[in-house]
Every structure is written in C-alpha cells, then in structure tokens.
Amino acid sequence: MKYLPILFLAFLISCKPSENKLTAQQVIDKAIISSGSDKVGNSEINFEFRDKKYIANRKPNGSFKLTRKYKDEKLGFISDILSNDGFRRLVNGVPYQVNDSISNILSNSVNSVHYFSVLPFGLNDKAVIKKLLPSATVKGKEYYKVQVTFSENGGGEDFEDVFIYWIGKQDFLVDYLAYSYHTNDGGKRFRAINKEVLKNGIRFVNYDNYKPLNKEISLTDIDKAFEKNELKKLSEINLENIEVQILE
Template sequence: MKNISIFLLAVLFMACKSETDTPELIGDVIINKAIDASGVDVLKNAKVSFDFRGTQYLANRNNGQFVLARVFLSDTNDSIFDVLSNDGFERFVNDEKVQLPDTLIAKYTPSVNSVHYFSVLPYGLNNKAVNKFLIGKEIIKNTNYHKVKVTFDEEGGGEDFEDVFIYWINSETYNIEYLAYSYAESDGQGLRFREAYNARNIEGVKIVDYNNYKPNDESVELKSLGKLFESGQLQLLSKIELENVEIDLIDNL
C-alpha cells in the first residue's frame, strides 16, 4: 500500500510539472516579469504625450477606456486631429469632424495605433487576446536572453492580429532589449528587427528608443533575426526616437 501511494504521488508530481512547464505558461510568466520590470502597468490609468517625427501623440487610458490621438499640420497647413478610441476612428480638420471612406479609416487606424503600441511596450502584452510562447534562449552580444514568441487571437487582437512578434528578454533584468516582428505587405511578408537604446525612467515607466533594422534577404525566418543582427547582416533603416515624453498618472481613489 505504501509503494502504491508513493507511485501515485510521483505520477501526480510529474503531471503537475509537465502542465506548469509548458512553453505557453513559461512565456506568460516571462512577459509578466518584463511588464513588472518596465513599470508600464500603471499606464492602464494614465495620460501619455510625446513627439515623434514632427507629430504629437496623445494617449488617455482609464480602466479599459482609451483615446489614442495624433496631431499634425497638413501640407496645406490644416490642423489634423486623428482619434482612435473604443468607438473607432475619427478625423477632425481644423476642429471640424470629417467623414472618411472605409478605405482611409482602414489605412489611418493602424498608423495611429502602431506608434502608440510601440511607444509603451510591453504594455498590453498581458491582454487575453495575446498568446506567449517561450521558444528558447539566445545569446546576443554576450548577454543571455529568453526568446518569447507572441501571436494574437483574431477576436480582440486588433486590425493586425496576424502579425507575429519575438521578444529577446534579458534573463537577469527582464528588460526587453530586442524585438522582431513580421507584418503583411501587399507583395508578401515584411520583417523588422529593433534594438532598444536610450532607456530612461519617466514616472516609474521605462521608455526606450529603437534602432530599426530590416534583413537584406526578406525570405529569412523571423526567429533568425537575432543571429543575423549579431553577425552584421541587417540593414539600419531608421531610428525610432520619442521626444518630450510626459506621463501623468490618473488617481482613481
């Protein structure tokens, strides 16, 4: 009887271990640690503003309600105010709302959302529509990283739910120091690799800029971009630099 009890305990232990050690559950734990390390969780109740390439961006998030906006002058010196919220996309020209065709709404919505999305990563990666998988470990520039793949469910995953991301997360600090992603293009799939730099702390939130790279050969696999970066086989396209960043935490008490 004693031997049977020991056997049952051993089986139970192995079952629990295999269940909790799945790549998806481990990936979820690592991403949550990255969110904690970055301090971005406070942004669920905050106002954020910054300038990027001559355009001002404004974000207001409050317990699931959000307003993501950009403000700029057109070539004809008109004031353009684009707003993406829980209610959809709207454009105002010189303070007057204008009606846009669906084709333009489909074009402008991701262009507003993507800048806001990248500006506060890893904020939002603990949403229900986000799937996280540990796909291995990798060394870049003599530093050890957890390599986590992120995909999105169609329901709740946004306009670009088919995009795939890989995050290289420092195994000691849990900072996201590199990321890569694939996105749909009219003639196939595009690939990008970003290197974080100029990390600074604003109201407890870690804000970074990026060097933005592309592979010389677009047919390579997304997961290979870390190694290609280290071997100098990526082309620097641009710098993603946020200026005049301000964060105002909302007091809900």
C-alpha cells in the same frame, strides 16, 4: 538517520522554482512590472514622433483615447483620434468625414505608434497568444525569447503578424524585438535598443530599426543575423519630449 536533514534540504532545493522554467506568461508578467508598464493603464502619456504629437489617455476600466496631432499644409491642423468608440478625424477642430478604407488605415497607423511606444504593455490583451522559444544570448547578455501571435477574434486586421521579444533573464527588460508582417508585400523587421529613459517610473525605449539583407533569414534566427551584421539599418524609432502623468 543523521543524513536525513541533508537529504531533505537537497529535496527542497530541487523543488525550488527555477528562473529557467518560467512560462511565457510569467516572463511577460515580470517584464511588465520591471518596465513600469503596469502604470500605463492609468496614465496620460504625451510624446513626439517624427514631427507629430501623440497623446494617450488610458484608464483602469479599459477606456482609452489615443490621439495624433499634426499640421497638414493643405487641410490645416489635424487630430486623428482612436478610442473605445472607434476612429474619428478633426480638421481645424471640426469633424471631418473619411471613407471606411482610409479610416482603417489611419486608425491602424495611430494605434501602431501608441502600441510600440509603451511595450510590453498590451502583451496581456485577450487576443495575445504567447509562446516561449529557446533562450538566446545577444551581445553577451542572456535573454528569454517570447513569441507573440494573435487570435483572429480581437487581433485586428494584422492578426497574422508574428512578434518576438528578447527579455533579459536578469532584469526582465525588453531590449530587442522583431516582427514579420504581411501588408505591402510583407517583410521582417528587427529593433535594437539605442536609448532608454524613465518617466514617472515607466520605461521608454528608442530603437534602431533593421531589415534582413537576405529575405530567407527566419524571424526566430534574426538575432543571430544581427550579431553577424546581416541586417541593414533603415531608420531610428525615437520618442521625444515624453511627458507622463499618473492619473489619480
């Protein structure tokens, strides 16, 4: 009987939840908390990206207003605004009519920049489908790999796109992401962190943007291709002059 406490202790240890047994949902939930993205849904965020000004206003009730502002040499000052009410364009402060096809392109363009700027915020949207892939080690750091796809209902026009996020096993931060897309003949992209900054407790990340030298490289193996220098750097995704206000 004197061995019973030891056996009982061993039983408790064996029943303790393991970090390696986290679900995709649990990994994403931890990533959102670790990056401060849980604050994004109650904030106003301003930043500049490629000579354009972006403003995002989000509230806990789900209302949002995503704006892009810039000056066009021909038209003047342009504001593209995406909100719960849809998309609209202002030119010099006056509503400007655009046809539906152009409106969809502009809307997707505005949404894409705002979406990527605050990741992993948004990965718990109803249309998101998450799947845990086998873990990986990149540059000596261990990562969970979470694949994200979208349901056709609510997933937008690009619902067929596939994303993979590399989330650190110790810090639960997204350092790499990759995606495949079908527009413009399709392709794959891989983004690797080059800088991070905290603003009011929210983590923002700048990335180097790559594409595979060989189109046959699979999206799930693109991290291996990155370590083998089989990717070509295309550009940098840099957010500048970031300002964050947490709303009351």
